[in-house]
Amino acid sequence: MRLLNGRDLAGYIKERQGAQVRALRQAHGINPKLAIVLTIDNPVIDTYVRMKQKYGADILISVDVHRVFQNEVRNRLKELSADDSVHAIIVQLPLEDTTETEDVLSLVPAHKDVDGLGSNPEFEPATALAIMWLLAGYNIELKGKDVVLVGRGKLVGAPLEKMLLSAGITPRVLVKETPDVPGEISKADVIITATGVHGLITADILKQKAVVVDAGVASEGGKTVGDVATDVYESRDDLTITPVKGGVGPLTVCALFENTIRAAQRVASAKKA
Numbered sequence: 597m598r599l600l601n602g603r604d605l606a607g608y609i610k611e612r613q614g615a616q617v618r619a620l621r622q623a624h625g626i627n628p629k630l631a632i633v634l635t636i637d638n639p640v641i642d643t644y645v646r647m648k649q650k651y652g653a654d655i656l657i658s659v660d661v662h663r664v665f666q667n668e669v670r671n672r673l674k675e676l677s678a679d680d681s682v683h684a685i686i687v688q689l690p691l692e693d694t695t696e697t698e699d700v701l702s703l704v705p706a707h708k709d710v711d712g713l714g715s716n717p718e719f720e721p722a723t724a725l726a727i728m729w730l731l732a733g734y735n736i737e738l739k740g741k742d743v744v745l746v747g748r749g750k751l752v753g754a755p756l757e758k759m760l761l762s763a764g765i766t767p768r769v770l771v772k773e774t775p776d777v778p779g780e781i782s783k784a785d786v787i788i789t790a791t792g793v794h795g796l797i798t799a800d801i802l803k804q805k806a807v808v809v810d811a812g813v814a815s816e817g818g819k820t821v822g823d824v825a826t827d828v829y830e831s832r833d834d835l836t837i838t839p840v841k842g843g844v845g846p847l848t849v850c851a852l853f854e855n856t857i858r859a860a861q862r863v864a865s866a867k868k869a
Contacts, residue, residue: 631660635666720855743784783803798828805834811823
């Protein structure tokens, strides 16, 4: 079994990003700042927020966390949007009331929308970008392969489909309504899954020597789990696959800060102009 370990790649990216931030601070007097707005208490989400805070501290990017009730979100986003010291804003999903997701995300100005989830994004969504980095970092060739995306969610599947199409790769996208999802998966050379349904991808439905990228996130028994069932790791030595921990996740954090740095660099360029 060959593991697609995002942590190994993240170390190199983090080193480069640290140098970019130092250059912004020293040459332009810009201290990049990311604001995270969240409305719910959830142990899995809190873990991700802490990861972002630690990563930001390591590369000298300030990460401010704004915990608000959902009826306060609009005012807080208005304040952060107008604050020139804040270069990047993300709304940590899910919201307490998910029916307002589209409306709330649309309030983040495009030049600060580093999650790329608003109506006119200027940045590529972090998880989709992380998956592309991971595949490129391990020299996984996609052209000429049967590539399947399991799920077309706003965070991963939909933006990743666009990125693949722009790279000349046409993936097959499987959703709940797709007849015989396991049968469709069994034909694929490369499977990228992000449904949040633990155990959806089992050992018996994967083609020999398939590549599997698990970007699914769910909580089970207080633990964070993905879409791939445990039996896959126990019985399929022929696969190239993301590990249970340290696959897409570390690179997603890198990608978020990549966009944050780019947002700050645009401010620096505007200053010079």
